[in-house]
Amino acid sequence: MAAVDLGKVLDKAWADKDLPEILAAPVSALKGVSDRDGELLHEAFGVTTVADLAKVKYFHWAASLAALDAAAK
Structure with missing residues (x-):
């Protein structure tokens, strides 16, 4: 699995936190x-944390479809 540059995916306040803190953090x-995006994600999918977001099946489906498309090219 490729390493993730946390500075590129997290706000500065979260980039130096450990993984359990990040997963428990608000989206x-x-x-x-x-x-506001976090509020809308909560309304639509019940998401409140980064870990919750990772579990949304629709995001998994979309990522899988995008991976299939990339592999076909």
Whole structure:
């Protein structure tokens, strides 16, 4: 598995946290996800944390479809 540059995917306040803290963090800890985005994700999918977001089946399905498309090219 490729390493993830946490500075590229997390807001600065979260980039130096350990993984359990990041997974328990609100989704707004992810770079580019606002507090309002977090509210909408909660309304739509019941997501409140980064770990919750990782479990949303629709995101898994979309990522799988994108991977299939990339592999076909």
